[in-house]
Amino acid sequence: MAILVVNNISKHFGGLQALFKVNISVEAGTTHSLIGPNGAGKSTLLNVLTGQIEPNEGSVVFKDRPLLNITPHKINQLGIARVFQTPAIFPEMVLLENVMAAVFASRDGAYKFNLLESRRHAQSVANFAIEILEQVGLQHKIRSEARFLSRGDKRRLELAICLAHKPSLLLLDEPTAGMARHETESTIELLRSISKKNMTIVIVEHDMNVVFALSDTITVLSQGQVIAEGIPDHVRGNPAVIEAYLGKEHA
Amino acid sequence: MSEMIQKPDSNAFFSVQDIHSYYGESYIVQGVSFEIAEREIVALLGRNGAGKTSTLRTIARAHEPFLKKGKIVLNGMPLHQLEAHQAAQIGVQLVPEDRRIIGGATVEENLILAQIAKPIGWSFEQIYEHFPRLAERRKQQATTLSGGEQQMLAVARALARDLKLLLLDEPYEGLAPIIVREIERILLEVKKLGITTIIVEQNAVAALKLADRAIILDTGLVAFDGSAQEVLDNKELREEYLAI
Amino acid sequence: MSKKHDKSKGLTRRDVLKISAASAVAASTPMFFVKDAWAQKAIGNFPVNGPTVTYGFNVPLTSIYADEGEDELRAYKLAVKHLNNGGGMVETLQPNALKRNGVLGKKVEYVVGDTQTNPDAARTSARRMIERDKVIMFSGGSSSAIAIAQQYLAQELGVIFMCGLTHSNDTTGKDKRRYGFRHFFNAYMTGKALAPILSKEYGKDRRAFHLTADYTWGHTQYQSMKDFTEKEGWTTVDNIMTPVKTTDFSQFLTPILNSDADVLILNHYGKNMNNSLTNAVEFGFKEMQKNGKNMEIVVPLYSRLMAKGAGQKNIEGVLGTTAWNWTQKDDDPGSKAFVETFEKEYGFPPSQAAQTCYVQTIIYSDAVERAGTFYPPAVIKALEGHEFAGTGPGKTLYRAEDHQCFKDMLVVKGKSPSQLKGKYDLLEIVSKVKREDTVYPVDTFPGELGPYEPA
Amino acid sequence: MGIINRGTIHLTVFALIVLTFPFWFEYTGGYAGLDTKIIIWAIFALGFDLLLITGYLSFGHAAFFGISAYATGLMLLHYSSNIIEAMIVGVVVSTIAAVIIGFLTLRRTGIYFSVLTLAFGEMFHTAAVSIFSGLTGGENGLTGLPTPTLFGEKMQGSNVFYLCAIFLIIGFYLARRITRSPFGLMLKSLKSNQTRLEYIGINVQFYKNSAFVLSSIYAAVAGSLMVIYEPYVATEFLEWKTSGTLVIMSVMGGVGTLFGPMIGAAFMLYFENVASVFLEEQWLLALGIMFMAIVVYLPGGFVDGYKRMMRHWVKKNQA
């Protein structure tokens, strides 16, 4: 069953055609990668999905609900979480607070605010937050301020913030950028364990190791258009993909 | 990794010695060292976020990232003690990512701006001779140029200055393949001029076509320093650090 | 006679306040008509303990009326000196109960506060004097808003306030308070004194355009000027209310240029007056001809310091009223004594604000001596309806019903630079208006004085 | 958790300091009356901090202080001298204004927000002295108010002090609870990263507005108490200089610390009324220089300075 369907999305900025009649269908419980050279429209597509950009035409359907013309926080409340390319965390807050904010948001929704509830006494929230931090491997740093983390750890933290919502769809924008190799590997493991919990994941990624290690399906974008789609092996051998992405001579 | 880091030689034409730089509180360049001989062209490679652009910007003495430690020496001049404009005046030229063409100014004004500070390099005649496209559009608003033309202008702007070290940051980024070929042709021409160059490029294959040598960065550290051919031949190396 | 009531030695001021509050009901019986039957409870900072008594001088030391404030302060200091050692009006006051050894044998000391020309700051500062420095009386001010604000505070806390420079009808009109006394004249009296002279100087068939500072003083001034000039046969063409903060009045002057008005009346004071007059002169109103007559500018309320701020050239020939001018030193012994001692002390002549504040301090002290106690209701009684001489030309009356003072006042005109005799000689006296000519019935304005003992 | 935890201790100590304020304040050169004023401004500053936590610098908070003051004053004047109705009306009217202004201004950020709030604030101030001068008494302020009462008891002297003190203690308790609640966490997150907050499913606009309204309620309570303390309403209550003073107090004390702005308020009023005796007219100049020095060298204000000192001291003692 397709959890997310992108229908004929087009978007242009002035004269630049960022997306042209893009169709993608993401199956529930799978990991779906979007690849393509810089400027291919991957980030634009993510922005369309999370309500930052209004497309010029087309529609997006998530769990049979249209996803356009609603604000990012509503999209999030529907169950779509996003990890940004540059980690979007709360730098001045400690890790526990970072995740607890997300847990509270998920528990209370967009409007209800618990004015007088003590955070210190919200044990179940804190426990859940710690549990998630453990899941991403940050349990030993829960009292340090987020801005002092390394880039890799910041990304893990952001992932933890997103997981706090128990989303049904996780959007990852270059989750391993800036990570050392061993970090990348543990991130792959982490994502794999997450996807095993029946989570649908959409990844935009440059690192082919990551892409091929994780993906059930790969969609290749080039200059705003889908040029190939399919299982990893199928995509790997596709000449159009090689030309556009890997470079002709050394495919 | 450490065995790959070479001891910097202070006699080199250009050397970077154990530089550490920060964006605010994030520690980006974590102790990079390398050296480059005169007229050499080096490709600085690595995956997204490996610290390539930050290294270039540190060399160009940009305000950010902030260099906390380390030395950068060009032709005996201590670059690490200078500000960006001073670095530019002794011959460092950065052609930045996104070209950074100055909006609201014409093509020619962009070139004039490049020649306000002394010393200057190519004259306009020379530039227009090599870049006839720019000559055609000299009175046009520079931001209305196509991506490829903007890249030409960015390179021309660097040549308009008397340069000793050219830093190219992602010269092919966001350009259509046909334009990439044209920029490639220009860069090959620049190569013939014998200017010492560092080129950062995501498209490693394209970069290695120009470069004599390759340096691969990984999370702010030098992971490999060797000939360009070595990178092209070593699939494992490519997969590990370049993800191709 | 008050000595035996000094029982509250050990009490804190808070207790004093509480007692005074609790005794409010008991005190509001008509006992006080018999002087010796005063139930002399603690009110405000009464009783006064120790060998000294403190007065509070709350004047604008910063902000727009600072110059006036400084001159007021000079006058206060001089008054204290004279009260303690004799001299000045202490010698000329008639009748005179002052003993030249302080007041009721207590040496007079003073504290100074800064009103910042801001009612809120003025009240804060007054409170500080009352609550920290235990002043028995406070005085000062250069604005009606501030005077009124302090008058209410005086009533609340039971400390007499002798108003400084305040010209609004409200001060002794709808906002009159039992604990506040005004020595200065008001807008109504200005209108009454000025209008006949205007019609004499400029003719009966005049068309006036008013610019009015948009606050209560301005409104009362405008109303008074309108009423009295219309009585003289003038026509009021129009009035524009100008925001108090205006610094450039050109937009308000433009409509006048285009009207058929031939007199411009500026119901402005202080900085507003400086600016509007400067702008009006710039707009050529002084050289302009309208309806075949010379255009005239009138500034109903004048002060020498303000005239200085507006610039000599601008005020030349402009008519207005003022309470007193130092050039009157030759007219009466009180003015003479004051001006001479002031000049001797400071090297230049006093302003009308200084004269008002000086007299207020002297008159209060005299009332205390006459009452024989600092007990505020008794002092108020002594001041109410008191008539005296020797503080300026003619006799002065503090009317009991509204605490407005009536005395002679002046209609003045800005001198031309050629007439000047020295730096401080800016105003030419056109007419000395007699007290009888400006008296008005009490019921002209509404308002209640409130009780003798504060609630 | 036992009953004796850090929160209880903080609160008890705070309450004790506030309640005993009049008794020791006089030994520091202060005097009765000023103590009440300090408490009122502390309430105002405390509430302002709830907005500052979100990173929004309002230059128009005097509006809520002033509107409430006028509403309270008018109630006392025309309806009854009982403060309960007057305070309720004051706070309600001011809160309605805050809801509207917040809705309009919070859509902008940074300097635009500051200037918009400034414009709104000055609009109210100017309107009060011109258009509504019949109602407000114009430049004279609202005078002639009766002595406020509470159940027949006159609200004067120490009565007002303890009334204000109780409000401050409750206000502090609530502010502390609020900053330590999930809501408080969201406000902190709001300053830290609005985008991320939106992407964890929070309606950022709604939270911003709530913080704005909450802080305006404190301002309204303070404005209302000011009128009870001094049965008089000055036009200055609405003026932008009042907002500016509030900003200076908060910054000097230390933004986002709850204690800081209160300390800033106390310091500034103390400085204005006590230190001005030595500095005379130059106290404002001294204050300006001090303020600049704090912005340049100690952006965290007094509270930060204290923390740094303590850290330094601890380090020294450890060494």
Next chain:
Amino acid sequence: MVNQIFLQIVTGLQLGAIYVLIALGLTLIFGTLGVVNFTHGALFMLGAFSAVIISGNYGFVAAIIIVPPFLFFFGVLMERFIVRFFYDRPHTDQILVTFGFAIVIQETLKWIFGSNNIPFKMPAWGRGILKLHEYVPFLDGFVAYPKWRFILITVSFFTVIALFALLQFTRFGMVIRAGMNDSEILSFLGINITRRFTLVFGLGSMIAGLAGVFAGPVTNVDPGLGMFYLVPSFLVVVIGGMGSLPGAVLASFLLGMAQSFTVSFAGLQAIVVYIVAVVVLLFMPRGLLGKKGVLD
């Protein structure tokens, strides 16, 4: 009727001219350096004080010659010793520090000169009125307006022209315009943009000084002047669009006209400036002419 409308337009123009002179420097500094300068009103005031003192002692021409360079110098020092350290700090910090400095300037002037108005004597050539009906054909009867106001409009006009010319046609201007767009790339091209920014700050202050010289005689001179003009000049800059010079000019005249045409409605007149600001900002969040700067 025609007369009246004409006069109100002239009044609107000259009110706008004062706003232009004050707001121009403010928006130039914001547009180029990205600094929100709450000291600007105080700089204008400093200009007016210097002008009144110098013209009182040495004549008005001396004030024209001395005051703008003095303010230029003052601005350079201010940039060098205060503002420079706040380029990388948030706008709110810039507001705070410049607000603090404005208080310091104001209180210092108050200390030295007292709080009362210092009368500003107009030079003889600026006094008197212009009889407009002699020049403008459709006016009938007697229509006059002070000469100084036209001088003010003219000075304002030429200042705007000069600033535009400086920015459009000189090398310095080209660098500055480019710097407003992207100052970093200029430093990569070897240009010491910091030094030029210092000069721009000086230039902005100099215009404030010029405003002090020419607007001083009509606004009068006292230490409240700076704070008084601070709020409206910020409104002008924000309404016009932060950093947009044409926007500031447009907004100045918009506010001037709004004030001039509401003059007979006392209450409205007092708040019209704020109403315009609120309405413009609510519907055009970036002000009338966006925020992209002089180049657009």
